Amino acid sequence: MRVVWAVTLLWMLLLVCRLGAVRTGPPEEATFYYGTFPPGFSWGVGSSAYQTEGAWDLDGKGPSIWDAFTHGRKGRVLGDDTADVACDSYYKVQEDLELLRELRVSHYGFSLSWPRLLPTGIRAEQVNQKGVQFYSEVLDALVKSNITPIVTLHHWDLPQLLQVRYGGWQNASMVTYFDDYANLCFEAFGDRVKHWVTFSDPRAIAENGYETGRHAPGLKLRGTGLYKAAHHIIKAHAKAWHSYNRKWRHKQQGLVGISLNCHWGEPVDTSNPKDIEAAERYLQFCLGWFADPVYTGDYPQVMKDNIGRKSEEQGLEVSRLPAFSLQEKSHVKGTADFLGVGHFTTRYITERSYPARQGPSYQNDRDLLELIDPNWPDLGSSWLYSVPWGFRRLLHFAQTQYGNPPIYVTENGASQKFHCTQLCDEWRIQYLKGYINEMLKAIKDGANIKGYTSWSLLDKFEWEKGYSDRYGFYYVEFNDRNKPRYPKASAEYYKKIIAANGFPSPREVEGWHLKALETCSINNQMLAVEPLLSHMQLVTEVTVPTVCALGVLIAAVLLALLLRRQG
Numbered sequence: 001m002r003v004v005w006a007v008t009l010l011w012m013l014l015l016v017c018r019l020g021a022v023r024t025g026p027p028e029e030a031t032f033y034y035g036t037f038p039p040g041f042s043w044g045v046g047s048s049a050y051q052t053e054g055a056w057d058l059d060g061k062g063p064s065i066w067d068a069f070t071h072g073r074k075g076r077v078l079g080d081d082t083a084d085v086a087c088d089s090y091y092k093v094q095e096d097l098e099l100l101r102e103l104r105v106s107h108y109g110f111s112l113s114w115p116r117l118l119p120t121g122i123r124a125e126q127v128n129q130k131g132v133q134f135y136s137e138v139l140d141a142l143v144k145s146n147i148t149p150i151v152t153l154h155h156w157d158l159p160q161l162l163q164v165r166y167g168g169w170q171n172a173s174m175v176t177y178f179d180d181y182a183n184l185c186f187e188a189f190g191d192r193v194k195h196w197v198t199f200s201d202p203r204a205i206a207e208n209g210y211e212t213g214r215h216a217p218g219l220k221l222r223g224t225g226l227y228k229a230a231h232h233i234i235k236a237h238a239k240a241w242h243s244y245n246r247k248w249r250h251k252q253q254g255l256v257g258i259s260l261n262c263h264w265g266e267p268v269d270t271s272n273p274k275d276i277e278a279a280e281r282y283l284q285f286c287l288g289w290f291a292d293p294v295y296t297g298d299y300p301q302v303m304k305d306n307i308g309r310k311s312e313e314q315g316l317e318v319s320r321l322p323a324f325s326l327q328e329k330s331h332v333k334g335t336a337d338f339l340g341v342g343h344f345t346t347r348y349i350t351e352r353s354y355p356a357r358q359g360p361s362y363q364n365d366r367d368l369l370e371l372i373d374p375n376w377p378d379l380g381s382s383w384l385y386s387v388p389w390g391f392r393r394l395l396h397f398a399q400t401q402y403g404n405p406p407i408y409v410t411e412n413g414a415s416q417k418f419h420c421t422q423l424c425d426e427w428r429i430q431y432l433k434g435y436i437n438e439m440l441k442a443i444k445d446g447a448n449i450k451g452y453t454s455w456s457l458l459d460k461f462e463w464e465k466g467y468s469d470r471y472g473f474y475y476v477e478f479n480d481r482n483k484p485r486y487p488k489a490s491a492e493y494y495k496k497i498i499a500a501n502g503f504p505s506p507r508e509v510e511g512w513h514l515k516a517l518e519t520c521s522i523n524n525q526m527l528a529v530e531p532l533l534s535h536m537q538l539v540t541e542v543t544v545p546t547v548c549a550l551g552v553l554i555a556a557v558l559l560a561l562l563l564r565r566q567g
C-alpha cells in the first residue's frame with residue numbers, strides 16, 4: 001500500500017514539474033483588452049428557485065427531491081442546512097427587484113419551481129393557481145421595470161412524487177411530464193417570457209444525482225444511471241422545444257435553449273497528442289454529451305466509442321450509453337434557438353487509462369485525470385480556481401463546434417473566499433474583471449455572445465455546501481429572520497461595467513476599483529452592527545411582551561388587594 005502511495009506521490013510531483021516546465025501561462029491573458037461590447041449586449045444576474053425562494057411547503061407547493069434530500073438522512077449537506085427558508089425570496093419579490101434596478105441589469109435569469117406550479121409534478125393531476133399567480137406577479141414586476149426575464153424551466157428541484165413513483169429521470173415517462181409542465185409555462189407566462197432555458201446544468205443532475213449521489217436524489221448507479229438520466233433529459237428538452245415551435249412560437253416569438261455548464265479542459269502538455277486527445281474527451285464528455293445531440297442529433301463519437309468498448313469489456317451486451325433511434329436523432333437535432341453556457345473554472349487534463357475491471361463509472365469511461373495548477377488563485381468553493389483565459393477558450397470551442405450559435409452566458413461567478421462577513425470582496429472583483437474581459441476577447445474572436453448572466457444576485461443555498469459558499473453580489477445575513485441583503489464591493493464594480501458596456505479606458509476602469517472598495521467599507525460597518533440590531537429585535541419580540549404581561553399581573557394583584565381592603 002505504502003509503495004502505491006509513494007509511486008502516486010512521485011508521479012503527481014512529476015506532473016507538477018511537467019506543468020511548470022511546459023506551462024508558463026498563456027500569453028494572451030497578459031494583455032487586458034480595453035473596449036466595449038456590441039450595442040444591445042444584455043447584462044444580467046441569475047438565481048434559481050430552490051436556492052432562494054424558501055416557502056418550501058406554503059401556498060400549495062409540493063415537495064421537491066431537494067426538500068426530501070435535505071430533510072432526510074443527516075450529513076448530506078454541510079451543517080445539515082435546508083432551503084426551507086433560504087433567502088425568503090418568495091416573500092421579497094419587491095425587495096429583490098429593487099436590487100436588480102440598483103444594478104441596472106438588462107435581464108434577470110431565474111428558474112421556476114416545478115413543484116410550486118404542479119405539486120405532484122403532473123399537470124393532469126393538479127395545477128397550483130397560487131404558484132401560477134406568484135410567478136405571474138414576478139414577471140409583471142420585471143416587465144414594468146424594463147428587465148427582461150430569462151426563465152429556466154428546471155433547475156434541479158424535481159417534484160418528489162415523480163421520483164417516488166417513477167424513479168425520476170431514470171424513467172422515460174419524465175419526457176411527457178416535462179413537456180406538459182413546459183406547455184403550462186409557455187401558456188401562462190409566454191406572453192412576457194421570450195427567453196426560455198429548458199434545463200440548467202443537466203450534467204450536474206445526471207452526474208451528482210445518479211452517479212456520485214452527492215445531490216438529490218442521491219443515487220449511486222455507477223456508470224449507468226447518469227447516462228439514462230441524461231438521455232431522458234435530452235429527449236425532454238427536444239420535446240418541449242418542438243412543442244414551443246409548433247404551438248407557441250408564432251404567437252409569442254420567443255427563443256428556447258438549454259444551458260450547459262462546463263469547465264475548460266486544457267491539455268497538460270500541448271505537444272503530447274495523448275494529452276490533447278484526453279482534453280478533447282473531457283470536453284466531449286461534458287459539453288458535447290448534451291450539445292452534440294441538440295446540434296448534430298447524436299452523442300459525440302468518442303463517448304459512443306469509449307463507453308461502448310468498456311461496456312463490452314465488462315461483459316455487457318449493449319452499451320451503457322443509450323442510443324438514439326434514427327427517428328429520435330432527427331427529433332433532437334436542431335432543438336436549440338440559443339446555447340446557454342455556464343462556466344466557472346478550468347482543469348488541466350492528462351491521459352490516464354482505467355482498466356475496465358475497475359467497474360463501470362463515468363470517471364473510468366473518460367480515461368483521463370484532472371489537475372489544477374497550484375498557482376491559480378483559489379476562491380471560496382473547493383473546486384473553484386480563477387482561470388480567466390479558460391473562459392475564452394471554452395467560448396471559442398462552443399463557437400466552432402456547434403456552428404457559431406447564439407450564446408447566452410447563463411452562469412459565471414465566484415464564491416466568497418473567507419468565511420467571515422466580508423463585503424469588500426476584492427478577489428471577486430478581480431475574477432469578474434478577468435472573466436468578462438476574456439469574454440470580450442471571445443467576441444472579438446467571432447463568438448456570437450448575446451448576453452452575460454453573472455452568478456448570482458444573492459448569497460443563497462449552495463446545494464451540498466449549505467450556506468457556506470457565498471456567490472452573491474448581495475450578502476445575505478441568514479442568521480437574521482428578516483434575511484437582510486447588503487451590497488458587496490463587486491456589486492458596485494459590476495454596475496460600472498454594465499453602465500459602460502465594457503471597459504472603455506484604463507483610467508476609467510482604475511477609478512471603478514477604488515470607488516467600489518470605498519463604498520463597501522461603509523457597508524461593512526452597517527453589517528457589523530447587524531448582530532446588535534437583530535438582538536434588539538429579539539428583545540422587543542420576547543422581552544417586551546413579558547414585561548407587559550408582568551405589568552398586567554402586578555396591576556391585577558394590586559387591584560385585588562385594594563378591593564379587599566375596601567371590602
Ligand SMILES: *[C@@H]1O[C@H](CO)[C@@H](O)[C@H](O)[C@H]1NC(C)=O
Binds near residue numbers: 166173
Ligand atoms: C417507469 O415507471 C413505470 C410506472 O411506475 C414503471 O412501471 C417502470 O418500471 C418505470 N421504469 C423504470 C426504468 O424505472
